[in-house]
Amino acid sequence: MQDSKDTELKVGDFNVRSRTPAARLYGTALLEAARQDSRIVCLTADLTLPTETDLIRDELPDRFIQVGIAEANMIGIAGGMARSGDIPFVHSFCVFATRRCYDQIAMQVAYPRLPVKIVGVIPGLSTMLGVSHQATDDIALMRSLPNMTVIEPSEPGQLPSAVQAALDVNGPVYLRLKRAEGSQSTGEARSLIPCKMDVRREGKDGLLVACGMMVPIAIEASDRLAQEGLRVGVVEMATVKPIDPALLDLARKAPVIVTAENHSIIGGLGSAVAELLAESDVKVRFDRVGVRDTFAEGGTTKFLFERYGLDAAHLAERFTRLHARQPKY
Amino acid sequence: MNEPARQPASREHGVERLAEIARDLRRDVIRLVAATGQGYVQQGLGAADLFATLYFAELRLDTADMDWEDRDRFILSTAHNTAVFYATLAARGLVSADAVANYCQDGSAFEINASERVGACVEATCGSLGQGLSVGIGMALSARRRSSTRRVYVLLGDGELQEGQVWEAAMMAATQKLENLCLIVDLNRMQVEGDVADVAAIDPVGDKWRAFGWSVQEVDGNDVTALLGAFEQARSVRNRPSCIIANTLVGRGVPELEGIMAHNLRLPPDVAAAALAALD
Numbered sequence: 055m056q057d058s059k060d061t062e063l064k065v066g067d068f069n070v071r072s073r074t075p076a077a078r079l080y081g082t083a084l085l086e087a088a089r090q091d092s093r094i095v096c097l098t099a100d101l102t103l104p105t106e107t108d109l110i111r112d113e114l115p116d117r118f119i120q121v122g123i124a125e126a127n128m129i130g131i132a133g134g135m136a137r138s139g140d141i142p143f144v145h146s147f148c149v150f151a152t153r154r155c156y157d158q159i160a161m162q163v164a165y166p167r168l169p170v171k172i173v174g175v176i177p178g179l180s181t182m183l184g185v186s187h188q189a190t191d192d193i194a195l196m197r198s199l200p201n202m203t204v205i206e207p208s209e210p211g212q213l214p215s216a217v218q219a220a221l222d223v224n225g226p227v228y229l230r231l232k233r234a235e236g237s238q239s240t241g242e243a244r245s246l247i248p249c250k251m252d253v254r255r256e257g258k259d260g261l262l263v264a265c266g267m268m269v270p271i272a273i274e275a276s277d278r279l280a281q282e283g284l285r286v287g288v289v290e291m292a293t294v295k296p297i298d299p300a301l302l303d304l305a306r307k308a309p310v311i312v313t314a315e316n317h318s319i320i321g322g323l324g325s326a327v328a329e330l331l332a333e334s335d336v337k338v339r340f341d342r343v344g345v346r347d348t349f350a351e352g353g354t355t356k357f358l359f360e361r362y363g364l365d366a367a368h369l370a371e372r373f374t375r376l377h378a379r380q381p382k383y
Numbered sequence: 384m385n386e387p388a389r390q391p392a393s394r395e396h397g398v399e400r401l402a403e404i405a406r407d408l409r410r411d412v413i414r415l416v417a418a419t420g421q422g423y424v425q426q427g428l429g430a431a432d433l434f435a436t437l438y439f440a441e442l443r444l445d446t447a448d449m450d451w452e453d454r455d456r457f458i459l460s461t462a463h464n465t466a467v468f469y470a471t472l473a474a475r476g477l478v479s480a481d482a483v484a485n486y487c488q489d490g491s492a493f494e495i496n497a498s499e500r501v502g503a504c505v506e507a508t509c510g511s512l513g514q515g516l517s518v519g520i521g522m523a524l525s526a527r528r529r530s531s532t533r534r535v536y537v538l539l540g541d542g543e544l545q546e547g548q549v550w551e552a553a554m555m556a557a558t559q560k561l562e563n564l565c566l567i568v569d570l571n572r573m574q575v576e577g578d579v580a581d582v583a584a585i586d587p588v589g590d591k592w593r594a595f596g597w598s599v600q601e602v603d604g605n606d607v608t609a610l611l612g613a614f615e616q617a618r619s620v621r622n623r624p625s626c627i628i629a630n631t632l633v634g635r636g637v638p639e640l641e642g643i644m645a646h647n648l649r650l651p652p653d654v655a656a657a658a659l660a661a662l663d
Contacts, residue, residue, distance in 0.1 A: 119524065124551035127517045134521020161511050162518055166499060
């Protein structure tokens with residue numbers, strides 16, 4: 055029999071890609087929090103390595119629960135543990151952590167306002183795994199649940215702060231994460247204060263309001279617009295729900311706003327900002343950049359972001375067009 | 384394992400007394416449902432012996448303090464079977480009988496599907512079928528993590544076993560060897576559309592739970608002695624969760640109603656009066 059050592063597929067082959075090992079900032083932060091707070095427990099649905107929860111499994115095995123490929127059950131278990139005084143962090147891909155177990159989240163987490171932290175990785179169009187694994191409606195789903203807070207950090211340096219933010223919110227939280235990639239710089243540590251917007255760049259000609267992976271793209275778009283002579287601010291709205299009403303003050307000063315999200319334009323950040331603006335007395339020109347009411351397909355992030363209009367060039371172009379339009383009011 | 388900080392209120396072990404309590408609960412079911420035309424008669428009458436045995440003999444509770452940390456947990460996953468559940472809570476002194484009398488009235492916390500609006504004695508809000516066992520697993524894991532002797536009891540209906548989440552939970556509880564978890568299946572053979580066997584057959588129920596790695600007992604769910612024995616046996620099981628399949632008869636105790644498969648039976652005044660007379 056042939057020696058299969060070199061050819062045999064191992065579990066790790068699925069989980070660890072061939073790129074440079076990445077800094078496991080989320081898993082490290084969760085482990086550190088768990089060391090400090092014995093109420094924290096960690097649940098995963100057969101995705102331990104992709105959610106970096108092997109760090110807890112290996113160091114705090116009695117705080118780690120493998121539930122298998124059973125997300126609905128995982129949410130119910132988390133509800134039962136939270137009712138018993140624990141603070142469960144549950145983990146899966148964004149799409150399975152939300153849509154797959156929506157009713158369970160509604161009844162066993164959101165309605166009783168329990169401190170369950172739902173952590174999803176692979177947001178939006180950031181995967182080659184195909185349409186089944188792309189979460190483009192997860193924010194919309196979570197945002198419509200009463201009592202739920204929705205947080206999406208924008209860069210690896212924010213991940214430790216995002217874990218703390220989830221803990222600081224007294225109740226259920228959906229944490230939508232893009233893990234640090236091997237090739238990606240982890241960037242400097244950046245704080246994330248729940249329910250507060252972060253003005254990343256000021257600008258008198260208008261604003262790009264973004265969350266998650268679209269924040270660096272919005273900054274790049276702002277750079278492009280600067281070359282056209284437009285000074286466009288960038289607001290990071292890491293907490294999509296509840297949305298920070300302080301945005302209205304900025305909108306009064308720079309009444310041209312384009313939102314940018316790696317998510318459907320229906321129900322996500324764009325909708326949240328639109329609702330805030332429409333119910334206010336602020337008059338703005340407004341547009342949304344995001345996935346426009348369609349399913350997508352698997353591919354590299356660069357390819358998909360260009361194909362679905364989430365790249366900096368398209369965002370800048372949309373802003374320019376909106377800025378040139380005469381106000382209707 | 385640590386001993387609980389307190390002992391619960393005294394338990395009732397006399398079979399005759401439990402049977403009396405069950406009969407009183409059946410009378411309450413008739414009264415509650417007849418008054419409003421809402422609620423579930425047949426299921427309540429069928430499960431009265433189960434509720435009497437659970438709340439008066441088995442569950443370790445402090446009736447003066449439902450927040451007692453080491454109390455046993457009971458989850459009613461068939462959260463619609465509230466006429467008998469609320470009657471039991473009132474009889475045990477966990478809620479006021481006056482409040483229960485507002486059953487199904489606008490503004491009342493005592494709704495058709497039990498929610499935690501009722502208070503701490505509703506340990507989880509179910510009603511969306513199939514979810515209770517998962518919550519129970521979480522509670523059992525937390526109890527074990529704290530070395531608490533408290534036990535977790537979950538009541539599922541047999542129609543509810545058609546929900547896939549139940550079987551996710553079945554696998555998980557056995558994998559985790561949750562000996563502090565006791566599932567009761569109220570096997571009354573009835574669901575909204577009729578006989579469970581005709582809608583989506585679940586038999587052989589006992590074999591299914593055994594195959595999933597549970598300790599299984601199949602008993603007459605209207606026999607208080609059998610139920611007491613089953614709960615005692617379940618407490619002695621080690622390294623496995625327990626499943627008590629309680630064969631119950633819908634409408635039990637009122638001869639005219641026994642065995643009538645009516646998920647939403649209405650009780651006109653004459654039928655209610657006859658039922659109360661039969662239960663006298």
